[in-house]
Amino acid sequence: xxxxxxxxxxxxxxxxxxxxxxxxxxxxxxxxxxxxxxxxxxxxxxxxxxxxxxxxxxxxxxxxxxxxxxxxxxxxxxxxxxxxxxxxxxxxxxxxxxxxxxxxxxxxxxxxxxxxxxxxxxxxxxxxxxxxxxxxxxxxxxxxxxxxxxxxxxxxxxxxxxxxxxxxxxxxxxxxxxxxxxxxxxxxxxxxxxxxxxxxxxxxxxxxxxxxxxxxxxxxxxxxxxxxxxxxxxxxxxxxxxxxxxxxxxxxxxxxxxxxxxxxxxxxxxxxxxxxxxxxxxxxxxxxxxxxxxxxxxxxxxxxxxxxxxxxxxxxxxxxxxxxxxxxxxxxxxxxxxxxxxxxxxxxxxxxxxxxxxxxxxxxxxxxxxxxxxxxxxxxxxxxxxxxxxxxxxxxxxxxxxxxxxxxxxxxxxxxxxxxxxxxxxxxxxx
Numbered sequence: 384x385x386x387x388x389x390x391x392x393x394x395x396x397x398x399x400x401x402x403x404x405x406x407x408x409x410x411x412x413x414x415x416x417x418x419x420x421x422x423x424x425x426x427x428x429x430x431x432x433x434x435x436x437x438x439x440x441x442x443x444x445x446x447x448x449x450x451x452x453x454x455x456x457x458x459x460x461x462x463x464x465x466x467x468x469x470x471x472x473x474x475x476x477x478x479x480x481x482x483x484x485x486x487x488x489x490x491x492x493x494x495x496x497x498x499x500x501x502x503x504x505x506x507x508x509x510x511x512x513x514x515x516x517x518x519x520x521x522x523x524x525x526x527x528x529x530x531x532x533x534x535x536x537x538x539x540x541x542x543x544x545x546x547x548x549x550x551x552x553x554x555x556x557x558x559x560x561x562x563x564x565x566x567x568x569x570x571x572x573x574x575x576x577x578x579x580x581x582x583x584x585x586x587x588x589x590x591x592x593x594x595x596x597x598x599x600x601x602x603x604x605x606x607x608x609x610x611x612x613x614x615x616x617x618x619x620x621x622x623x624x625x626x627x628x629x630x631x632x633x634x635x636x637x638x639x640x641x642x643x644x645x646x647x648x649x650x651x652x653x654x655x656x657x658x659x660x661x662x663x664x665x666x667x668x669x670x671x672x673x674x675x676x677x678x679x680x681x682x683x684x685x686x687x688x689x690x691x692x693x694x695x696x697x698x699x700x701x702x703x704x705x706x707x708x709x710x711x712x713x714x715x716x717x718x719x720x721x722x723x724x725x726x727x728x729x730x731x732x733x734x735x736x737x738x739x740x741x742x743x744x745x746x747x748x749x750x751x752x753x754x755x756x757x758x759x760x761x762x763x764x765x766x767x768x769x770x771x772x773x774x775x776x777x778x779x780x781x782x783x784x785x786x787x788x789x790x791x792x793x794x795x796x797x798x799x800x801x802x803x804x805x806x807x808x809x810x811x812x813x814x
Contacts, residue, residue: 391418392502397441398495399451400488401458404429408437409492410444411500420497424489429457434464442468450499452476453507462509472499472506479504508680510665517636517662522705524628525659531621538614541607548597552589557618560584560594565615568601569608632658642666645757648764649750650726651717656709663706666758674755682707683748699744710747718746726750728772785809 391413400407409424425440427433441449447469451458458473465471474495481494498504510518539556542549542565549564550556563582568574579598580591587594603611636643636658646657664677671677678684682703699707717726726746733742753764766772781787789802 389501391500393448393500395446396448396499397446398492400492401451401454407488407492409496410446411496422493434461438465450495452479473509474504514665520628520632521659521662527621527625534614534618541611545603545607547601552594552597560587646754650720650723651713656713659709668755668759674752677755678748678751714743714746725772
């Protein structure tokens with residue numbers, strides 16, 4: 384790399400190449416006159432004692448700036464041990480990709496350090512420790528909800544095989560009435576239709592005869608009974624675990640109650656969803672340069688892919704794997720709200736021009752933009768165009784005259800000679 388083309392920002396810094404069993408560290412020192420770099424490299428294991436030895440070695444080299452690429456979850460122990468003692472940044476591997484053909488672990492570490500000293504690596508967003516703890520729990524809850532959905536699908540498949548079609552009569556096949564009926568059928572007791580009818584809640588929209596028609600002729604095989612019993616027990620365990628995780632989340636997020644309640648003022652966002660959003664983006668918006676940078680980080684902006692003045696794909700990026708689906712889910716709830724129709728009106732206007740899929744992404748971006756400014760300015764949700772959107776001013780009907788018709792055609796780029804001819808013909812007819 385030609386050092387004359389770049390300014391050395393960090394005269395002494397380190398690059399770490401992190402692996403499952405080893406960490407290769409390279410300390411880069413720049414000569415103050417020639418700007419040439421000299422390196423010291425050392426290999427450490429990933430045990431706690433060796434990572435602590437890495438920290439001590441870096442401090443002994445008087446190195447306070449460290450850069451490493453994100454490698455699975457292996458970077459987390461290294462980051463947690465080094466963070467209290469020095470400035471550590473994490474970067475995506477695509478920003479520090481080494482030259483092909485000359486790739487070794489030590490060269491990778493040197494390459495990272497060399498890029499870092501010129502400050503040409505892009506740092507990933509790493510929230511504070513308390514936000515990271517909330518993020519771990521919220522993502523764990525999300526994974527458990529996926530597991531619960533998988534168990535529900537298995538349970539319903541067994542119901543179908545056993546010729547039980549409760550889902551055709553009841554809205555929720557896992558609601559109160561459906562659960563009572565299935566527990567009774569799986570209990571092994573002789574089937575009593577009157578007792579089964581008594582288990583149907585009076586608030587069910589379908590008649591009891593319609594519900595019983597979905598049960599008559601059922602036959603539960605032993606393997607299906609075994610499968611459903613264990614799936615039901617697993618679902619109950621997952622539900623209990625999710626409730627405990629949510630309680631722990633609200634307990635740990637007490638210091639952010641104001642921010643959570645503020646985010647929840649946005650239409651379509653509950654307090655639980657607000658807590659999940661906060662666990663992803665944090666409470667300090669000064670980390671992001673603008674609301675556009677936050678939306679780009681969340682994967683809600685079109686990608687830039689242009690070559691030879693030709694724009695190729697403009698699809699949204701794959702960023703925000705946890706935040707983007709959550710915001711889209713909140714946006715879907717917001718556009719269905721009749722009590723607060725602000726986003727619903729915006730969605731209807733956009734969907735006519737851009738289609739429903741692009742419109743819902745646009746609504747999700749509007750919501751995230753609002754959250755950015757709400758957290759930055761400490762204000763609740765109340766956009767500037769709220770009243771104009773909810774109660775738009777009535778437009779006066781336009782009376783077409785010869786003058787304003789010609790003016791409209793002129794603005795649309797009509798030929799002046801043609802307009803002159805039209806004007807003469809109209810004047811002649813009136814005369």
